[in-house]
Amino acid sequence: MNKLILQLEGLIVLLIAVYFYTQTGGSWVLFFLCLLVPDLSMLGYLKNKRWGAGIYNIGHTYIIPLLLSVFAFIASHDLLLALSLIWIAHIGMDRTIGYGLKYPSDFKDTHLQKV
Incomplete structure (x- = not known):
């Protein structure tokens, strides 16, 4: 049940x-090109599991990304706002499909499940 709640939250x-991204008038090409960029953080696993998880x-x-969104909104920085919303969408997407924050024990050990 907790996993379902976290996935629904995601x-x-x-x-x-995505709704707020549409309100910015940002490019959908930019959205789809950048949607998986946060997964580059997996490169930390090349050093070791502890670094990778961190x-x-x-x-x-x-x-x-929430802090960047607030800053971008206040500063009227459209590109930064669009990128931070894409980043937030990525995290929500990951949570929806069951990928969570990693434990340093193994890449497959997450706060949502063992993948």
């Missing part, structure tokens, strides 16, 4: 991020 975040989790928490 879906809602994804839909809200870097992956930094790239897959809402804190940084």
